[in-house]
Structures are given as structure tokens and as C-alpha cells.
Amino acid sequence: MDASPDFPRQSRVPVFNMPSVVTAAIGLMLAIQALRDFVLPETWDIRLVLDLALVPARWTIAIDPAQGEEVLKAAVSNDATISAAREAFARYLVAEPDAAPWTFASYALLHGSWMHVIFNCVWLAAFGSPVARRCGPWRFGLLALAGTVAGGALHVALDPLSLAPLVGASAGISALMAAAARFVFQAPPPGYGSQPWQRPPRRPLESIPELMRNRSAVVFLGIWLVTNLLFGAITLPLGAESAAVAWDAHLGGFVVGFLLFPFIDGPGPDRA
Template sequence: MLLPIRTDRPPRHRPTVNYVLIGLNVAIFLALEFAVPVPLAGLIKQFGTLDTASPQLHQFVSYAFLHGGWMHLIGNMVFLYIFGNSLNDKLGHVEYLLFYLAGAIFSGAGYCLVSVSLVVGASGAIAAVTTGFLVLFPRSRILVLFWLYIITTFEVSSLVLIGFKMILWDNVLIPMIGGAGNVAHEAHLFGYLFGFVIPLVLLAAGILPRDQFDIFSLWKQAYRRYRYRQMVRTAQKPLWVGMKQARPVRPDVGASRPAEEEALPADEHSRHLVAKIAESIDRYDLATAAELYLKLIDHNPDAVLPRRQQLDVANQLMSNRQFGEAAEAYEKYIRAFPAGEQIAQVRLLLGIIYGRHLGHPDRARAMLEEARRTLGDSTQRNLCQAELDRLGE
């Protein structure tokens, strides 16, 4: 058995209305059980029970304050306390009371449409409170008490506990396999529907203030991550594949290079490694070129390859997921060739590396801001903005 104990979203103000509702439910139950003479208690229960075959207007409220037994009462009050306190705090006292009563009315009316029976209990109203909590605090964690052969506690996401366990399992799957026959599952489902839709509408209309914790914020961030993945797939095939590779340059071609590409390291070993890197790139063997480049950097940390070759090697290191080495190679490219081609894409890649892989958000933002100002491709600009938004979360 699972029983919620508390959430990680305690109310900031005293949830007075929720306490009053709990007190009323308990007081009415105790009075009918112990204080009121049995014949009168029977008449009160008959008067207040919702008869779906011939409902009276008052019954749509009164049935929610009657309970069929101790376990019925205790179970409902535990859930009302756990989820109602935070909802009372968020909505305010009057609004929460109206929401609670409307949830009871809606779930009772819905049950009248699908069943002919007598029904009592606050379960429909509490179901509305529960999904109202889910809409406003979908990221919350709930501490749950579990006991079967052992007794233990664990934390679970509100989406899992409310969405899967309480709605899908308890009120859809269990009735389908014939369990829990004396429970008005349909009333629960109508309550869940009301509690989900009404806060959603209030948030969408701006009547209920939005914040970073509600379900719209969750959807927005999920969509942002989806867009980011889509842009990465389209713009990053991977992204560095779109950068021009160095053309093969053979000793007998004799093609002239810009002055910025002709500087070679002074020592013999470095020149030998640079030559081997060039040969590897000529053969399109970029994996070997990247390995040789790392040897070159170990020997001569200040070494920089010719412009196209430096970019090719940096791209290959990125492809190898050697993010630290790739970032260093891209940084050298920017410092050595500030007017080089595709400099904006290099800054975009550096922003992604620093932000997602190396844990340097400030450096990532600096690179991404500069890239956003200079990128010409709209897809890459969107990718850049998505990454900046992610860093700002």
C-alpha cells in the first residue's frame, strides 16, 4: 500500500480553509457516529446522500461531507491535507473554497450521468484538488509511505504518483480487472478532469498568475528541449560537417597560401608533426590528423596549424567527443584567425561545448552572444538562442 506523507512544496501561508474543510468532515463523521441518535443520524445520512437516480440540488454538496466508514474518512483526509494545503496557499481562501465545492458538484453531476446508485464521500472534490495540485506543481516530489512485507519511505514525482498510480492505476486499470468494486471510480475521474482543466484555463487566461513551477512552464521547457534536439539534428549534421574541409595540398601543386597560413613552428619535430597532419588531412584521414595534433600540442602547446587544417582538426576532436581538446583547438582558431571563415559557427560550437559539456556557463554565454550577433543562418541563430535559453533556466 502507498500513502503520501508530504510534498516538497509546503505552504507559505496558513491554509485555513483547508483546515476548516478537514475539520468539518471529521466533525460531521464523529457527530453522526457518536453524538447523534441513530435514527436521526440515519435520516441525516439519507437526506445528504447523493441519489443519482433522483438527485436533489443540496445533495451535490452535502454528499461530499459524508463518509462510509473510518478508512473512507481517513484516506480522504490524508490526501486532502497533503495536496489541499499547497493548493489553498496558491489559490487563496475564497477561491480554494469555491474550487473545492465546484469539484464536488462537478464530480457528483458527472457520476449521475453514468451510474444509478447512492454515493457519499469527498473523494470527487479531493480528486479535483489532487489534479489541481498537479497542474500548479508538476515538478514537486512526494514522500510516500510503502508497506507490504516491509515498511519504508521513498520520494516519487507528482506526475508519477498522481498521473499513473492514482488516476490510471487506481481508477482505470483496477476497475477494468474487477477490483475495488464499492468505489465510485467515475466520480473520481470526473473530479480529476475538473481539477485539471479549471486551473489550466485560469493559467492560460492569466486569471491565475503563472510561475516557473506550473505545468505551462514544464511544457514550455519540454518543447524548448524538443526544439533544441530538432535544431541540433538539422543544423548539426553534426554542425561542424557543414564547415569546409581543407582542400588537399600536395607538394607538387605549389599553390600559394595566405600569409596567415604559412607560419610554421621553429623546431624540427613540430614541423615534422605539422607536415604529417597535412598529409593525413590530404588523405581525408582526420582521425589520424587529430591524434597527431594532440602530440603536437603536447610537444609545443602554442602551436597553431594553418587555418583550414586547424578547423578540420578541431571539428574532428569535437566529433570524437574530446570536448576539452576541441574547445582549446577552436579557441586557438579564433585567436589566430579572428577574421577567418565560419568564425560565427566556431563560436556557436564553443558555446555548446562550454555550456553542455565543460560546465563553463559564463564563457558559453559570451561565445553564444557573439555568435548570435554574427550568424547568418536562421536555423543556427535559433539553435544559438535555444542554448542561451537553456543556460538561463
């Protein structure tokens, strides 16, 4: 008689222990960066950035053409090496106003450098994975899209005359980070983890008062806020030239992810 316990059947361990939607998103971002760096001619890459990046001034001029003069004034720079290019770009936007509404989402597909895209991939793997496992790929995608759009909208609202193209998936990832913060810092239930094959039970989302009593969550939220404010005050080498981190886009995505997640968090067991 075999007295060994009836262990659950073990499946093969995947190479990447991430939900497929997260793996696909990371693969897409890396593939686009590789395409831009190693395949596309420079003129095509510039065209791609013009078509997909979010430029606040373009949206401002499309809504109110009278703001064209203000955009031209804002384009003047003390740096002679970039002033002419900025002014030429501003005149192009004024001459051909186009809101390009898709850029409120498409800017997340582009990144300024390999460091930029790899940094975002790491955070997406860390915080996007628990959200995708909990609510499935469609709700995961909806939340990331909502954070991306909200981050872009706040960036345009706070800096409407800017000619700097906004790129990067950070706003959408910030929304996923905020969503994950509502459940990943809860202590496991008593007795969980005594068996290696046990899956973590689905826990209810913490309310705002509960989060404020959760020390781990408070520390995470505080570090996130402080680092974003600091990054907004300095420049980082994210592209061909140093650029300020779009802290406002991160903030917009984070707030929307934090507030929206309870409404799209589906019932039922976690899904891989």
C-alpha cells in the first residue's frame, strides 16, 4: 500500500514565470526598440516618432489654433544647437495642426533608449504580473491603457506648450503598480505556505483606510511618490540627449490605476 500523499500533478516550469500577456508586452516593447535601433533608417525613425509620440503642443494647437503664437514663442531656446530645430518643428505644427488622438496611447510603444525600455520591462514584470494573474489579460490591458491615456492627458494639461515628444510605457506601468499595491502587501492567511504547491488565495482589495494602516503599502507609496518628484527635478540620459522624466504622466497613470482597479477587478480565482 502506497502511503505517500496524493500530490497535485506538476506541470513543466516555464522559462519565464510570467503571465503570457506580460511576456508579450515586454517582447513587443523590446522588438520595437530593436526595430528602431537596428533596422529603420533614421528618417523613418523620426517619422515614427512624429506619428506615434505624444507632443503636447500639437494637441494644444489642434484644439485652439490661436495658441500657435505661444507655441512659437515657447520654442525659442538659449541653446543655439537645438533652437533652430525646435523653431522649425513648432512652425511645422502650426502649419499642419493635427490632434493625432491615437498618440495618447501609442506613445507608450516608444522609448528613448535601451536603458529606458529595460527599466520599464523590469517594473512591468514585477508589478504587471500579479495584476495579470489576478484579473486576466483583458482587464490587465484595459487598466494599462487607461493609465497610459490618463498620464498623457495630465502631461498635456500641465505643459500644453511643450514640443518635447512624450514616449515610454511608464504611465501605464504606474497604473499597474497602483493596482498591485491594493492587494500584494497583505499578509498571507494563517497556515498558507505550509505546502510548496499551494497557490495564494484571492484576497479582497484593501480600502484606502486599510492601506494607510498597512506599513509595507505606506512605505511603497511614499517611496514611489518621493522618487517621482525627485526624478521630475533632474534630467536622465533616456535618449540621444538628457531629458526630464515625465513625473506628471506617472502620477496621472498611478492615480487612475489606484482608483479604477476596484471597478475592473473581476470576481473568481486568479488566472495565469
